[in-house]
Amino acid sequence: MSQMDIGVIGMAVMGSNLALNMADHGFKVAAYNRTAEITKTVIEKNTHENMRGFYNLPEFLGSLQRPRKVMLMIKAGKPVDLLIEELLPQLNNGDIIIDGGNSFFQDTIRRFNYLKEKGINYFGVGISGGEKGARFGPSIMPGGSKEIYPHIQSILEAISAHVDNEPCCTYIGENGAGHYVKMVHNGIEYADMQLISETYLLLRHVGGYDNKKIAEIFNDWNQGELHSYLIGITADIFAEDDTAGGQIIDKIVDSAGQKGTGRWTSIEALKQGIDISMITAACNTRVLSNLRAERKLAQQQIDTPVYKKELDNDFIEAVRKSLYAAKIIAYAQGFSLYRSAGKEYNWQLDYGKIAAIFRAGCIIQAEFLSKITKAYSQNKNLENLMFDKFFMENINNNQSDLRKIICTAVNTGLPVPAFSNALQYIDAHRSPQIGANLIQAQRDYFGAHTFERVDKGGVFHHEWSEHYKK
Ligand SMILES: NC(=O)C1=CN([C@@H]2O[C@H](COP(=O)(O)OP(=O)(O)OC[C@H]3O[C@@H](n4cnc5c(N)ncnc54)[C@H](OP(=O)(O)O)[C@@H]3O)[C@@H](O)[C@H]2O)C=CC1
Numbered sequence: 001m002s003q004m005d006i007g008v009i010g011m012a013v014m015g016s017n018l019a020l021n022m023a024d025h026g027f028k029v030a031a032y033n034r035t036a037e038i039t040k041t042v043i044e045k046n047t048h049e050n051m052r053g054f055y056n057l058p059e060f061l062g063s064l065q066r067p068r069k070v071m072l073m074i075k076a077g078k079p080v081d082l083l084i085e086e087l088l089p090q091l092n093n094g095d096i097i098i099d100g101g102n103s104f105f106q107d108t109i110r111r112f113n114y115l116k117e118k119g120i121n122y123f124g125v126g127i128s129g130g131e132k133g134a135r136f137g138p139s140i141m142p143g144g145s146k147e148i149y150p151h152i153q154s155i156l157e158a159i160s161a162h163v164d165n166e167p168c169c170t171y172i173g174e175n176g177a178g179h180y181v182k183m184v185h186n187g188i189e190y191a192d193m194q195l196i197s198e199t200y201l202l203l204r205h206v207g208g209y210d211n212k213k214i215a216e217i218f219n220d221w222n223q224g225e226l227h228s229y230l231i232g233i234t235a236d237i238f239a240e241d242d243t244a245g246g247q248i249i250d251k252i253v254d255s256a257g258q259k260g261t262g263r264w265t266s267i268e269a270l271k272q273g274i275d276i277s278m279i280t281a282a283c284n285t286r287v288l289s290n291l292r293a294e295r296k297l298a299q300q301q302i303d304t305p306v307y308k309k310e311l312d313n314d315f316i317e318a319v320r321k322s323l324y325a326a327k328i329i330a331y332a333q334g335f336s337l338y339r340s341a342g343k344e345y346n347w348q349l350d351y352g353k354i355a356a357i358f359r360a361g362c363i364i365q366a367e368f369l370s371k372i373t374k375a376y377s378q379n380k381n382l383e384n385l386m387f388d389k390f391f392m393e394n395i396n397n398n399q400s401d402l403r404k405i406i407c408t409a410v411n412t413g414l415p416v417p418a419f420s421n422a423l424q425y426i427d428a429h430r431s432p433q434i435g436a437n438l439i440q441a442q443r444d445y446f447g448a449h450t451f452e453r454v455d456k457g458g459v460f461h462h463e464w465s466e467h468y469k470k
């Protein structure tokens with residue numbers, strides 16, 4: 001085989017599938033994994049004329065065309081730094097390292113600057129789509145030097161998912177922008193998944209439907225405006241039988257982990273002063289789900305509310321409409337964070353294009369995303385996605401169902417933190433009074449923090465009197 005177009009390090013789920021995807025698209029791919037046995041297994045299982053396994057790093061690097069393009073698909077965090085240090089003495093000026101893992105964007109900014117000083121071009125590339133996406137077309141979010149991007153553009157675009165012949169891959173911005181966009185994508189993914197889980201609780205415990213019926217409901221919804229990858233796989237999951245009888249879903253422990261991207265999104269939003277309460281609620285629910293002993297104790301001690309569930313004929317439709325309204329808020333929150341990040345990190349983020357590359361390949365791919373692209377194409381300075389005409393009409397048409405469903409869940413004692421936070425977000429924006437005048441007064445009372453007045457400009461302090469004995 002002549003010189004290889006690109007080398008991929010990391011032959012686990014993502015790396016092996018991306019490498020095969022590249023090979024399918026005619027690129028010559030060098031494959032390498034720290035544990036050689038894994039490379040051997042991948043190569044033996046997937047013989048491909050364009051893919052070759054390497055069992056030591058110098059030979060792997062020696063096989064690559066200059067400037068070398070080395071893609072890292074390994075565990076995020078320290079392993080990436082360790083590997084960069086191992087690669088550095090073996091690379092030349094102008095070579096390109098592409099980190100396709102879920103690296104923290106601040107690490108990517110640090111690595112980008114560090115490697116720039118050493119003459120190496122570094123790209124932090126968000127990739128979403130899981131195993132299937134990696135193999136047949138993920139959504140790709142490249143961040144790094146715009147000048148160097150053309151060196152990797154054709155490979156990334158070719159292997160990405162496509163919608164109407166458009167690649168779901170677009171240059172995002174400098175240094176950590178690609179990984180930032182992927183991080184928030186995952187935050188939205190958390191909120192989307194949490195909403196669907198709460199929907200399941202409502203259908204099961206208020207509606208009283210069994211798994212097969214819930215599968216049908218999700219499948220039915222997947223034919224309409226809620227059409228999305230996550231709703232589609234949810235329908236499949238509920239339809240899946242267990243060999244031991246019943247459905248697998250009932251055999252799975254009610255406790256979910258996380259690798260960090262959702263939590264990073266929440267922390268980042270708090271730092272920037274952006275309310276992404278639904279994403280944070282989704283993170284917190286996973287955290288709470290892990291407190292299995294504590295939950296058991298609470299189940300034994302906290303009384304279950306006694307409530308007569310009144311199911312009307314419109315219940316399923318009310319849940320569907322609530323899900324749609326709440327989903328709008330989840331995306332509005334995520335895209336508000338993009339808007340703030342663009343200013344904070346000096347990235348020219350194109351929100352419409354970001355939504356467009358999420359239309360296929362990634363975990364949050366949905367019908368809905370073309371509406372977001374349309375909203376930003378009509379007004380690229382949209383303050384908040386909620387204010388787009390289409391989304392606002394949906395919020396207004398669906399909010400009474402959202403209120404009804406949340407009340408039912410609260411009265412039944414079902415936890416619906418994502419739904420509730422969606423409504424809180426709507427009401428906090430909508431309500432003429434939010435109560436912050438009292439907060440200002442309290443801060444001024446105890447700390448002379450001053451306050452603003454409604455009747456004149458400026459800042460004021462008041463000498464508050466003690467009217468009552470404390
Ligand atoms: N799985 C998914 O659905 C998705 C994953 N991602 C991200 O893509 C990246 C790869 O994910 P995935 O394929 O799931 O693999 P894992 O995150 O499970 O990582 C396993 C790979 O990392 C390698 N590795 C670990 N430590 C080191 C090290 N110190 N030096 C060199 N290699 C090391 C392993 O090599 P070895 O075999 O020798 O241990 C193996 O190839 C991760 O950043 C992940 O967060 C992104 C989108 C989706």
Ligand SMILES: O=C(CO)[C@H](O)[C@H](O)COP(=O)(O)O
Nearest residue numbers: 102128129258259260261363
């Ligand atoms: O990036 C991904 C999907 O887009 C990965 O599947 C990621 O692992 C999901 O996050 P978590 O493991 O925290 O649920």
